[in-house]
Amino acid sequence: DAGVIQSPRHEVTEMGQEVTLRCKPISGHDYLFWYRQTMMRGLELLIYFNNNVPIDDSGMPEDRFSAKMPNASFSTLKIQPSEPRDSAVYFCASSRGLAGYEQYFGPGTRLTVT
Amino acid sequence: RKEVEQDPGPFNVPEGATVAFNCTYSNSASQSFFWYRQDCRKEPKLLMSVYSSGNEDGRFTAQLNRASQYISLLIRDSKLSDSATYLCVVNSDSSGTYKYIFGTGTRLKVLA
Numbered sequence: 001d002a003g004v005i006q007s008p009r010h011e012v013t014e015m016g017q018e019v020t021l022r023c024k025p026i027s028g029h030d031y032l033f034w035y036r037q038t039m040m041r042g043l044e045l046l047i048y049f050n051n052n053v054p055i056d057d058s059g060m061p062e063d064r065f066s067a068k069m070p071n072a073s074f075s076t077l078k079i080q081p082s083e084p085r086d087s088a089v090y091f092c093a094s095s096r097g098l099a100g101y102e103q104y105f106g107p108g109t110r111l112t113v114t
Numbered sequence: 115r116k117e118v119e120q121d122p123g124p125f126n127v128p129e130g131a132t133v134a135f136n137c138t139y140s141n142s143a144s145q146s147f148f149w150y151r152q153d154c155r156k157e158p159k160l161l162m163s164v165y166s167s168g169n170e171d172g173r174f175t176a177q178l179n180r181a182s183q184y185i186s187l188l189i190r191d192s193k194l195s196d197s198a199t200y201l202c203v204v205n206s207d208s209s210g211t212y213k214y215i216f217g218t219g220t221r222l223k224v225l226a
Contacts, residue, residue, distance in 0.1 A: 098212040100205070108157050
């Protein structure tokens with residue numbers, strides 16, 4: 001069974017450009033999470049979805065960030081316009097449930113904004 | 115105070131040593147607990163869940179102390195391949211929604 005799939009694996013862009021990160025969760029998982037990881041702040045939850053509906057987006061840093069989940073097998077995280085401080089590794093994860101269920105992470109997208 | 119706190123390390127130990135990590139959490143209503151392992155430039159992967167009665171998986175033992183609000187991970191007979199960052203994860207109910215709160219991780223280096 002395929003794990004969580006993310007693309008691209010690496011993204012280098014210039015400040016001000018739009019960046020779109022993509023994620024395909026594990027089939028049958030009802031929850032999808034977007035995280036950001038930096039050395040300074042560790043792993044931060046940005047937003048999560050349940051059955052394609054955003055449940056908690058309190059971790060989204062600002063209006064430049066938006067996330068969608070148009071169907072059960074696809075989600076995007078968009079940054080527009082991008083800034084150098086957005087440079088980080090962005091992980092997508094999915095799980096069957098919340099309490100007591102483990103999360104499975106994708107390989108991450110390493111974003112560099114110059 | 116952070117919701118989940120870990121000693122960042124690094125813990126440098128020789129092969130064959132026993133090493134233990136603790137992780138404290140602030141929400142007494144937290145319901146489930148996990149240890150994840152993250153290798154350099156890789157994604158976190160589940161190492162083990164932590165059950166109230168404590169649980170063991172080979173060389174790894176996890177324990178939960180609800181009274182003192184911490185979980186622990188014990189690694190016996192350390193191998194070079196155990197070198198990684200170990201993330202403590204707490205699943206808490208915050209204002210009606212569950213959240214996974216990750217600690218910042220403890221780095222372990224097992225030395226030959």
